[in-house]
Amino acid sequence: MSFDPILSRRFGTPGSHTIDFYEREDRGYQAARKALGMTAAQVIDEVKKSELRGRGGAGFPCGQKWGFVPAPKDVPGPRYLVVNADESEPGTFKDRALLWYTPHAMLEGAIIAAHAIGAESCYVYIRGEFAREAVRVGEAVREAYAKGYFGRNVFGTGRRIEMTVHRGAGAYICGEETGLLSSLEGGRGYPKIKPPFPAVKGLFGQPTIVNNVETLACVPLILDRGAEWFKSIGTPGGTGPKLYCVSGHVERPGLFEFPCGVNLRALLGAAGGVWKGRRLKAVIPGGSSAKILRADETDVAMDFASLQKAGTMLGSAGVIVLDETTCMVNALWNVLRFFHHESCGQCTPCREGTGWIEKLVGRIERGGGKQGDLDTLLDVAANMQGTTVCVLSDAAAWPAESYTLKFRDEFEEHIRRKGCPFKKESAMAGALA
Numbered sequence: 001m002s003f004d005p006i007l008s009r010r011f012g013t014p015g016s017h018t019i020d021f022y023e024r025e026d027r028g029y030q031a032a033r034k035a036l037g038m039t040a041a042q043v044i045d046e047v048k049k050s051e052l053r054g055r056g057g058a059g060f061p062c063g064q065k066w067g068f069v070p071a072p073k074d075v076p077g078p079r080y081l082v083v084n085a086d087e088s089e090p091g092t093f094k095d096r097a098l099l100w101y102t103p104h105a106m107l108e109g110a111i112i113a114a115h116a117i118g119a120e121s122c123y124v125y126i127r128g129e130f131a132r133e134a135v136r137v138g139e140a141v142r143e144a145y146a147k148g149y150f151g152r153n154v155f156g157t158g159r160r161i162e163m164t165v166h167r168g169a170g171a172y173i174c175g176e177e178t179g180l181l182s183s184l185e186g187g188r189g190y191p192k193i194k195p196p197f198p199a200v201k202g203l204f205g206q207p208t209i210v211n212n213v214e215t216l217a218c219v220p221l222i223l224d225r226g227a228e229w230f231k232s233i234g235t236p237g238g239t240g241p242k243l244y245c246v247s248g249h250v251e252r253p254g255l256f257e258f259p260c261g262v263n264l265r266a267l268l269g270a271a272g273g274v275w276k277g278r279r280l281k282a283v284i285p286g287g288s289s290a291k292i293l294r295a296d297e298t299d300v301a302m303d304f305a306s307l308q309k310a311g312t313m314l315g316s317a318g319v320i321v322l323d324e325t326t327c328m329v330n331a332l333w334n335v336l337r338f339f340h341h342e343s344c345g346q347c348t349p350c351r352e353g354t355g356w357i358e359k360l361v362g363r364i365e366r367g368g369g370k371q372g373d374l375d376t377l378l379d380v381a382a383n384m385q386g387t388t389v390c391v392l393s394d395a396a397a398w399p400a401e402s403y404t405l406k407f408r409d410e411f412e413e414h415i416r417r418k419g420c421p422f423k424k425e426s427a428m429a430g431a432l433a
């Protein structure tokens with residue numbers, strides 16, 4: 001399957017991260033110049049028409065979200081634009097590459113978004129572990145300031161847009177937008193109940209748009225080449241080019257770019273297929289929060305609507321492939337350890353629930369499982385959904401439910417045999433490492 005990459009076309013090209021390269025080779029900052037000559041409503045309208053959906057996880061329509069920012073007469077005071085560069089979902093590594101190879105694409109998208117929502121202050125909230133990317137993004141911001149693309153008089157238009165890079169401290173929950181904003185304000189990264197949504201009441205209590213790095217990297221393309229061009233790529237269930245992170249038991253794991261909605265089997269083919277000549281057992285299509293697909297469910301388009309119809313989600317497009325030797329109990333235990341560790345502890349169903357289900361699944365894997373454990377597991381998982389401040393709790397319950405329901409015989413066999421019938425080296429620990 002051939003597709004000329006767009007977002008990733010410069011990945012690996014020396015110098016692609018510099019402003020000179022971006023302006024010389026990729027029409028850099030032309031789209032932002034054009035956008036600043038348009039009204040905010042016109043920019044929002046173009047992004048709405050493109051049907052760009054957020055690449056951070058929830059897949060919310062980008063232009064529509066920008067349109068939720070209230071008019072200054074209704075809510076006076078500053079507006080903020082925040083770039084979510086906290087990328088921590090296991091199996092996801094696309095934003096890191098965008099930050100490293102083409103930071104100016106994201107910065108240009110941020111200028112356009114800031115103009116559209118009337119923000120004078122922007123922040124990039126970057127994952128603590130992304131030390132070298134933070135340095136590179138900082139350099140890119142300085143380059144853009146030096147050319148007058150940020151500051152008090154952006155492109156000589158009299159418009160003020162400032163950009164600050166803020167480093168996180170390595171907590172997964174700070175990727176959740178309200179947790180991120182709490183952290184950015186200087187507090188603990190505790191999520192807040194929505195509504196009010198950040199678009200109405202966000203950073204420092206003011207209207208705020210939080211957008212993912214890849215979402216913003218798509219925005220200059222839309223302004224430059226037009227919404228119709230963007231929409232002509234992909235499917236009605238997800239428009240535009242899309243980065244997919246393929247890891248686990250494939251011959252050639254890595255980052256792949258295709259039109260949104262590429263068939264999952266074709267994507268696996270591009271990654272060289274299942275490794276070592278083995279058969280496919282299951283695929284996690286959208287990061288560790290996503291419900292798992294059995295091998296016979298993988299003939300599916302990798303877009304927002306199709307995966308939702310298939311009972312799962314595109315999420316962060318972290319595609320984790322599991323071969324026939326994988327123990328699904330061990331795989332689930334691995335995922336649940338992560339969520340238990342990352343729960344911020346504010347809500348009882350999440351704080352206690354993530355611990356309970358992790359312990360239950362660990363016990364089954366180690367041979368101490370009892371009759372009734374699976375019913376308890378499903379009962380706890382059901383009570384963890386829709387009852388908490390943010391969806392981390394749901395995100396832990398979804399794999400717990402889907403692995404148990406789709407591979408129930410394996411869980412029961414563990415309980416019957418009082419141990420794991422698979423060899424230890426089959427554990428998904430290797431796939432997620």
Ligand SMILES: Cc1cc2nc3c(=O)[nH]c(=O)nc-3n(C[C@H](O)[C@H](O)[C@H](O)COP(=O)(O)O)c2cc1C
Nearest residue numbers: 054055056057084086087088175176177211212215
């Ligand atoms: C537990 C949790 C972790 C998240 N982590 C990230 C993340 O690392 N990066 C990201 O862009 N969005 C993450 N999100 C989604 C954000 O809350 C938010 O929806 C997103 O940044 C919005 O950007 P978009 O509309 O451009 O996708 C996370 C959500 C949850 C519930």
Ligand code: SF4
Nearest residue numbers: 344346347350388390
């Ligand atoms: S659901 Fe979990 S992570 Fe989210 S706020 Fe509640 S305790 Fe924290």
